[in-house]
Amino acid sequence: DVKVTQSSRYLVKRTGEKVFLECVQDMDHENMFWYRQDPGLGLRLIYFSYDVKMKEKGDIPEGYSVSREKKERFSLILESASTNQTSMYLCASSFEGNIQYFGAGTRLSVL
Amino acid sequence: KNQVEQSPQSLIILEGKNCTLQCNYTVSPFSNLRWYKQDTGRGPVSLTIMTFSENTKSNGRYTATLDADTKQSSLHITASQLSDSASYICVVNFSGTYKYIFGTGTRLKVLA
Numbered sequence: 001d002v003k004v005t006q007s008s009r010y011l012v013k014r015t016g017e018k019v020f021l022e023c024v025q026d027m028d029h030e031n032m033f034w035y036r037q038d039p040g041l042g043l044r045l046i047y048f049s050y051d052v053k054m055k056e057k058g059d060i061p062e063g064y065s066v067s068r069e070k071k072e073r074f075s076l077i078l079e080s081a082s083t084n085q086t087s088m089y090l091c092a093s094s095f096e097g098n099i100q101y102f103g104a105g106t107r108l109s110v111l
Numbered sequence: 112k113n114q115v116e117q118s119p120q121s122l123i124i125l126e127g128k129n130c131t132l133q134c135n136y137t138v139s140p141f142s143n144l145r146w147y148k149q150d151t152g153r154g155p156v157s158l159t160i161m162t163f164s165e166n167t168k169s170n171g172r173y174t175a176t177l178d179a180d181t182k183q184s185s186l187h188i189t190a191s192q193l194s195d196s197a198s199y200i201c202v203v204n205f206s207g208t209y210k211y212i213f214g215t216g217t218r219l220k221v222l223a
Contacts, residue, residue, distance in 0.1 A: 043213040
């Protein structure tokens with residue numbers, strides 16, 4: 001069975017902290033994605049990776065960076081967390097242009 | 112502007128009833144359209160995926176239709192169950208890219 005695992009379901013951080021969100025998939029997918037989901041807005045793409053060490057900015061990359069050192073793992077980094085980054089973060093993976101499989105999400109609160 | 116709009120925003124129905132959710136898009140060029148179900152506090156799960164040449168696709172009690180000429184899709188749920196209570200999200204893929212445009216979803220609540 002397909003599995004995308006996000007390391008934390010809930011996180012509470014302070015303004016200015018460095019935050020790491022981890023995502024691991026077990027399907028050998030090339031493509032991995034980080035989205036954020038806010039009430040009243042559709043999922044918005046932060047970053048996309050199509051291969052190890054390869055990344056592309058999505059629609060809202062400001063304030064975020066990513067790391068993909070291994071195929072199965074895609075990390076989202078908030079260098080200096082701010083309150084406007086309080087959100088639900090969703091990781092997804094896919095093989096080529098096929099179905100995206102999503103993790104359960106990480107609800108991040110920045111105080 | 113490339114957009115995906117869904118209606119209604121929210122819907123309440125009684126268990127056993129049918130319902131239809133709508134999705135209009137202006138994404139071009141278009142590759143495929145997907146419907147996802149998202150339970151509260153969980154990630155979205157794929158229900159159907161259709162290319163521009165497909166008109167209908169079913170997945171159990173879920174049937175999606177696509178009219179690529181009018182750029183409209185619908186998701187029909189038959190004989191609703193309490194477990195159908197969730198948000199349903201329409202997603203359109205740009206042709207030849209990994210870029211997806213997500214609708215804001217329809218929140219469905221099924222009452223006993």
